[in-house]
Amino acid sequence: MTEAVRDASRRRADTVARLENDIDVWVATAGGGRPHLVPLSLAWDGTRVIVATPAGSPTATNAAASGEVRLALGPTRDVTIIEAAAEVVPCADAPDPVARTYAERTGWDPREEDVPHVYLVATPRTMRAWNSLAEITGRTIMRDGGWTA
């Protein structure tokens, strides 16, 4: 937890740094009225978060059915929470740029797994970033898919 309250452009820059450098993202989905939550390795193509998971996993089936995911970056006292529209694509059918972006970032190519995997391609609609109670005000750094600063 830091002391200074960041302005929106600083929070955006910090969030983009996480999207470009963090190893994992928390991925929450909902299915049948039940929440699911797992950490997954992430990639970022400049506008979309990409994760990969077995095609039969709750994350894949929930996201395919609802089209929605909620992502969290960072530790609990320096977070960005992302509401995103999710598209689920079998790895074998994925556009090459998606697969290459993911493999280059994570060092793992899920197209080579024996168990079929999918990419979950998440387009952020809303992002909120805060690292203290003092930062609750002004935490919305993306609204309706557009950065606020």
Add this chain to the structure above:
Amino acid sequence: MTEAVRDASRRRADTVARLENDIDVWVATAGGGRPHLVPLSLAWDGTRVIVATPAGSPTATNAAASGEVRLALGPTRDVTIIEAAAEVVPCADAPDPVARTYAERTGWDPREEDVPHVYLVATPRTMRAWNSLAEITGRTIMRDGGWTA
């Protein structure tokens, strides 16, 4: 991420240490087919995780409707994921031990807030703990509410 694969009793001890000492827990809920996810300050009374949140928050309303939460402790490479039955209790009506346990652990008494708050009292059913791919096998340390070791 550590190297050694922990046995179940070690994973249990590490998880209990987190339940007794961590500041926050990730709380995932589902409502209307949508996932919600936030970090909240936690307390642990020896058998139940206690968090507090405004009565009107998505976390409170989702947990009250579904009776389910999914919690995550730790960073993404050293996690415990907890499936729990959730009871939602207005702070004003809460048993004194719940309120005291929460206030002593967090240093914050939500009964004193102007906005009505609730306690979300989560009884774990399943817990899984892992810190590497090598630990995926043997990750279930609680099943049907009972520790496996």
